[in-house]
Amino acid sequence: MIDKNAEKQYDTEKEIDHKEFLEMIPHYLAGDLREKDLLLFLDHIKTCHSCYEELETAFMVDRTVRYLDDELDDDAEGSYDLPRMMKDDIREKTREVYARQNARHVFRVILIIVIMAVVLVLGDFFDIWDITGMI
Numbered sequence: 001m002i003d004k005n006a007e008k009q010y011d012t013e014k015e016i017d018h019k020e021f022l023e024m025i026p027h028y029l030a031g032d033l034r035e036k037d038l039l040l041f042l043d044h045i046k047t048c049h050s051c052y053e054e055l056e057t058a059f060m061v062d063r064t065v066r067y068l069d070d071e072l073d074d075d076a077e078g079s080y081d082l083p084r085m086m087k088d089d090i091r092e093k094t095r096e097v098y099a100r101q102n103a104r105h106v107f108r109v110i111l112i113i114v115i116m117a118v119v120l121v122l123g124d125f126f127d128i129w130d131i132t133g134m135i
Helices: 018-030 035-047 049-074 082-125
Strands: none
Touching: 018 035, 018 049, 035 049, 035 082, 049 082
């Protein structure tokens, strides 16, 4: 079991090496990688075939155990296309990370616009400049 409180922080200024990647796999499967680490992880598997295969093996074991647990609980039937599920999982996590980053960028832009508006209104109110006279 992974202790979510004991997060290891990886050096986000460089690419991760194979040893770090292998250490990150259980955290990826548990969904508890920090966003910066997740980006490093996802970037690494795009270019490193051996690490992709390691992830694929770990993903298959993890999902098979989950499937067996679900089957015992629910008597569920059906089959899993594990390689497709892993690709879908990678695609979904990548989409989520970039969506969060985009939302933060939009928030920052809106915040800057609001701050600028407040500064202009206060400047006009305290007669630093005359905005209302320009309108």
